[in-house]
Amino acid sequence: xxxxxxxxxxLFLATCLSEAWAQxxxxxxxxxxxxxxxxxxxxxxxxxxxLAGAAQVAEALGKPLMVVFR
Amino acid sequence: xxxxxxxxxxxxxxxxxxxxxxxxxxxxxxxxxYGTRAGNRDRSTTHISVAGLTHAMQRALQLxxxxxxxxxxLSGKQPRPVPVRYAAQFSWLRKRTQQNxxxxxxxxxxxxxxxxxxxxxxxxxxxxxDLFAYPLPEAVGMKMRRDDDLVIASVQPGSPADRAxxxxxxxxxxxxxxxxxxxADIQWILHGARDGTHLELEYARSGRQAQTVLRLPxxxxxxxxxxxRELAWHLRPGMRVRPASQAVRLRLGIPPGRMALEVxxxxxxxxxxxxxxxxxxxxxxxxxxxxxxxxxxxxxAQLWLNHGPGDRVPVTVRRGERLLQLQLSMAWHPQQY
Numbered sequence: 001x002x003x004x005x006x007x008x009x010x011l012f013l014a015t016c017l018s019e020a021w022a023q024x025x026x027x028x029x030x031x032x033x034x035x036x037x038x039x040x041x042x043x044x045x046x047x048x049x050x051l052a053g054a055a056q057v058a059e060a061l062g063k064p065l066m067v068v069f070r
Numbered sequence: 071x072x073x074x075x076x077x078x079x080x081x082x083x084x085x086x087x088x089x090x091x092x093x094x095x096x097x098x099x100x101x102x103x104y105g106t107r108a109g110n111r112d113r114s115t116t117h118i119s120v121a122g123l124t125h126a127m128q129r130a131l132q133l134x135x136x137x138x139x140x141x142x143x144l145s146g147k148q149p150r151p152v153p154v155r156y157a158a159q160f161s162w163l164r165k166r167t168q169q170n171x172x173x174x175x176x177x178x179x180x181x182x183x184x185x186x187x188x189x190x191x192x193x194x195x196x197x198x199x200d201l202f203a204y205p206l207p208e209a210v211g212m213k214m215r216r217d218d219d220l221v222i223a224s225v226q227p228g229s230p231a232d233r234a235x236x237x238x239x240x241x242x243x244x245x246x247x248x249x250x251x252x253x254a255d256i257q258w259i260l261h262g263a264r265d266g267t268h269l270e271l272e273y274a275r276s277g278r279q280a281q282t283v284l285r286l287p288x289x290x291x292x293x294x295x296x297x298x299r300e301l302a303w304h305l306r307p308g309m310r311v312r313p314a315s316q317a318v319r320l321r322l323g324i325p326p327g328r329m330a331l332e333v334x335x336x337x338x339x340x341x342x343x344x345x346x347x348x349x350x351x352x353x354x355x356x357x358x359x360x361x362x363x364x365x366x367x368x369x370x371a372q373l374w375l376n377h378g379p380g381d382r383v384p385v386t387v388r389r390g391e392r393l394l395q396l397q398l399s400m401a402w403h404p405q406q407y
Contacts, residue, residue, distance in 0.1 A: 063096075063134075064094060065096055066091055066130070069081070069087065
């Protein structure tokens with residue numbers, strides 16, 4: 001499963017998680033990422049389920065994509 | 071979308087990873103990579119950290135701010151040709167991708183990495199580059215800092231990095247013309263580099279920029295520790311070996327510099343070693359006519375780079391006072407995922 005989260009001012013995040021692993025604590029989980037990025041204003045926390053959709057939004061906002069595999 | 075549907079022609083990185091990131095422009099242009107797995111099973115993350123990721127993110131944003139003026143400098147970071155575009159095109163993964171259970175259906179990243187190795191091996195195309203993929207900077211003598219991984223933590227004496235004049239504390243800025251965001255970018259460049267060539271390297275020392283040349287040797291410079299890679303579990307022929315202790319060598323009368331690999335595990339789930347008659351505690355003293363294979367990596371490379379499916383490889387084993395001549399059959403395991 002790829003989860004793509006627009007998290008931060010500059011980057012979109014797409015996480016490729018196996019559905020089994022998604023239930024486990026990650027080496028670098030979402031909470032940690034949000035903590036890392038807390039000083040960057042995020043308009044909303046929402047999820048994309050396809051890369052093409054995230055790329056469209058990133059393009060519209062002029063932001064790069066960050067695609068995470070674990 | 072699961073990894074099953076990930077386009078391998080676009081998403082290329084070290085698939086044996088704990089955590090890997092691709093930074094991209096929405097048009098698909100790759101800015102850089104971050105992450106590896108080298109920390110091994112305890113996940114002590116010797117090569118990745120939140121601080122390291124933060125640096126990579128900041129550098130990716132800097133590259134994004136300069137895009138597309140820097141497009142030419144990024145050309146070396148773009149994907150390379152691949153033989154298979156989607157995981158389901160590997161016949162041994164197809165059945166898995168058709169499972170109803172979502173957990174069983176999921177193709178893990180490392181399965182793709184090992185499948186690429188298997189694909190080449192079955193066609194007689196396997197090379198050192200495939201087997202020792204994405205060499206860490208240590209392969210050329212540079213150990214990088216974990217939390218700021220473009221800064222050199224130590225230089226191996228006599229290594230290519232040492233001969234290039236690099237020192238601890240130097241910050242590598244650009245390699246082979248490519249701007250770097252992390253040591254995963256260095257891995258990417260080393261993975262694609264040809265033996266015997268040289269790579270131009272820009273670095274900063276005490277705030278001043280300098281240039282040097284990193285000369286890559288011929289031969290086996292890519293070889294490093296394979297044990298943290300999931301691939302190793304496919305390459306191990308039903309057993310794990312480790313260099314025999316000095317006590318074992320003395321007991322068996324094996325001189326220094328001669329092969330002595332002790333079987334410390336025979337797998338229940340993989341019959342290859344059991345079928346050959348190998349037992350835990352055996353000491354392999356010769357394999358494929360070689361007595362100079364001193365590490366598990368050297369042993370595995372000898373098997374997989376020199377033999378194809380169905381080949382039988384002779385091994386000589388010491389079991390106490392007995393000397394046994396056995397044969398390992400070369401086959402990938404498991405046949406299906």
